[in-house]
Amino acid sequence: MAGKSALSRIFCCCCEDEEEAEEKSRILSETLLYFDRETKRRRAEETNLWSEPHDASHMERDDDRELYNLLHRRAKTRRGSEGYRRLSFDIHAMRQVRRNVKERWKMVLEQLGFQNEADSLxxxxxxxxxxxxxxxxxxxxxxxxxxxxxxxxxxxxxxxERYLFVLDRLLILDTAYDFVSKAKRYYPKDASKQSEKETEETEVPTAVLVNHNETLNMDEGEEECDASAEVDEETFMSKSLD
Incomplete structure (x- = not known):
């Protein structure tokens, strides 16, 4: 009887060890999945630089909605097709506008002495x-x-709206007004742009011939620069659209 009891305890311990190992494996798998999703989400946010970062639908602002719709259409288009490349070109153009704005902010921050902290800010x-x-x-x-x-x-x-958070950080650091002064100095308002814009709105638009090879080269550049982000982004987009 004593031998049977000892044998039972051994089997019970083995079963408990197996169950504990399975539970640890499940928790580890779920944790890794969570961090993988978070990494992809952050990468998509860094790539798209949403104007309204807290709008999960990306429908509140016209510029975010336009970019989101382009991403939506590309996610449903066959990779490598002409339609896919045209959409990639438009997405690249919109993203580049946002990158340019960020680079202007970074330049002013660096002029204020935040060379090492600019990206974090x-x-x-x-x-x-x-x-x-x-x-x-x-x-x-x-x-x-x-x-x-x-x-x-x-x-x-x-x-x-994303730059509200940047300005709030600068206010905490007591450098927000210095930032505005520097921005006025380096990026003064160009009155002629407003005049040109008003003129363009009254003129009849003319057709523009686009060189297909130039468009193709731009698409290839987009794919090279954002290849990893693009894959993660499409996975993210597909799931959010299901």
Whole structure:
């Protein structure tokens, strides 16, 4: 009887060890899956630089909606097809506008002495809530000032909300007003742009001939630069659209 009891305890211990190993394996798998999804989400956010980072639908702003719809269409288009390449070209153009704005901000930050901190100061994710802003009202006023008195933003869209968080950080560091002064100096408002824009709105648009080879080269550049982000992004987009 004693031998049977000892044998039973051994089998029970083995079963418990197996169950514990299976549970640990399941938890590890779920954890790795979570971090993989988070990595892909952050990579997509860094690539697209959403103007309204907290809008998960990307439908609140016209510029975000336009980019999202292009990504949606490309995710449903056969890779390598002419339609896919044309969509990639349009996506690249929209992303480049956003990158240019970010680069302007980075340049001004570096002029203020934030050479090592510029990238961190400009990082904004969907995990940052608006109620975390310490100086929300003041930051919004400065954002409006930058939009009205400088060319640091793209004139074709309202200033991106993501930069509220950057200005809030600068207010905490007591350098926000210095940033605005530098931005006015390096990117002064060009009055002629507004005149040109008003003229263009009254003129009849003319057809523009685009060299197919140039378009193709731009598409290839986009694929080379954002290849890994593009794959992750399409997986993300496909899941969000199902």
């Amino acid at each position: 400009l990082t904004v994710t969907s995990n940052m809530p608006y109620n975390s802003l310490k100086f929300a009202v003041e930051a919004r006023e400065l954002l409006k000032t930058l939009a009205q008195q400088t060319d640091i933003f793209d004139d074709n869209a309202p200033p991106p």
